[in-house]
Amino acid sequence: QVQLRESGPGLVKPSETLSLICTVSGVSISPSYWSWIRQPPGKGLEWIGYIYYTGTTNYNPSLKSRVTISVDTSKNQFSLSLTSVTAADTAIYYCARDYSGTYVFDYWGQGALVTVSS
Amino acid sequence: EIVMTQTPLSLSVTPGQPASISCKSSRSLLHSDGKTYLYWYLQRPGQSPQLLIYEVSSRFSGVPDRISGSGSGTDFTLKISRVEAEDVGVYYCMEATHLPRTFGQGTKVEIK
Numbered sequence: 001q002v003q004l005r006e007s008g009p010g011l012v013k014p015s016e017t018l019s020l021i022c023t024v025s026g027v028s029i030s031p032s033y034w035s036w037i038r039q040p041p042g043k044g045l046e047w048i049g050y051i052y053y054t055g056t057t058n059y060n061p062s063l064k065s066r067v068t069i070s071v072d073t074s075k076n077q078f079s080l081s082l083t084s085v086t087a088a089d090t091a092i093y094y095c096a097r098d099y100s101g102t103y104v105f106d107y108w109g110q111g112a113l114v115t116v117s118s
Numbered sequence: 119e120i121v122m123t124q125t126p127l128s129l130s131v132t133p134g135q136p137a138s139i140s141c142k143s144s145r146s147l148l149h150s151d152g153k154t155y156l157y158w159y160l161q162r163p164g165q166s167p168q169l170l171i172y173e174v175s176s177r178f179s180g181v182p183d184r185i186s187g188s189g190s191g192t193d194f195t196l197k198i199s200r201v202e203a204e205d206v207g208v209y210y211c212m213e214a215t216h217l218p219r220t221f222g223q224g225t226k227v228e229i230k
Contacts, residue, residue, distance in 0.1 A: 035219070045167065045210055047219040060218040061119070094166060104157055104214045106178065108166040 002026040004095050006112035012089075013118050018082040020112060022095030027107075029053050029076045033098035035105065036069060036080045038091040046091075050098045051078055085116045120144050120213055124222035131201040132230045139225045141194045141211035148191060148215070155214035158187055158196050161224075162207040170209075171196065203229055 008020035022034070030053035039045050049059035051069040059067045068081040082089060092111040098104055121144040131137045147154045158171035169178045171187035174194060184199040198205055206229055211222040 044224045045161075045212075045221040047221070050219075058217055062218075098219075099214065103169060103172050103178065104155065104219070105159065105167070105212070106169045106172075108168070111166055 002097075002107045004097070004107055004109035006093060006095050006109045008112060008114070010113060011115050011117065012085055014086055014116055015084055018080070018085050018089060018093075018114055018116070020080045020093055020095075020114070022078050022080075022109060024076045024078075024097075027097075029071065029073055029078065032100040034071070034078045035096050035098040037094045037096055037105075038089075039094070039111075040088075040091045048080065048082075048093075087116050090114065090116045119218060120147075120216050120220045122211055122213055122220050122222040124209075124211060124225050126225060127223060128226045128228070130228050130230050131198075133202060134200050137198045137201050137205075137227060139196045139209055139211075139227075141189075141196070141222050143192045143194075143213055145216070146191045147194075147213050154190065156187075156189065156194050157212045157214060159210045159212065160205075160207050161210065162204075165207075167210065198227075201227070201229065205229075 003025045005023045012018045033050045035050040036048040051057045051071050066083045071078040094111045095109045096105045097107040123142045125140045154174050156174045159167040161167040175187045186197050208224040208226050210224050
């Protein structure tokens, strides 16, 4: 079955870079779009951006200056980099399959809590 | 950026009774390809969100037929005909007609 798993540090210092990897199993990363979504504790969902398997990206304008999403089709993984983090970036970060021709966000990872604190 | 506004923000429902959630967008979600990319998700406590409804009214695999979606343009509704214990959680609408993808604030559904 399709599984997505986020991995990366659970604690990041202010001003440093948050880095997460999403490993996809059970389905090829191509030819779909893949997204990162975050959820601050007790709050709603915010789309961060997506990447197509070819490497084409689109980012939320609110985070665009700090976000990079990349893909490694050979490892069936995609990753998130968020620079210059502050406490406001503390959240559960989800990876999800974005548009695959019909559905959007039909598969989600279990989420990774990332806390920004010194 | 499209603004998605859900009402109510919370709902307490007696089991077996219906529930309805409204989602309004600040602009039409009708795409130039003729489709409307409005989705509904349920996030059960402690879990990741899960897809319920895609393209306004189509149920995703495994979603019971007591859950339905409707609407067009800027006004959309999710209805649960008979609420059950498993329906507890936060429901989000999300639009994918435009970029960035935008979610509603969420509607928390609890059982009385």
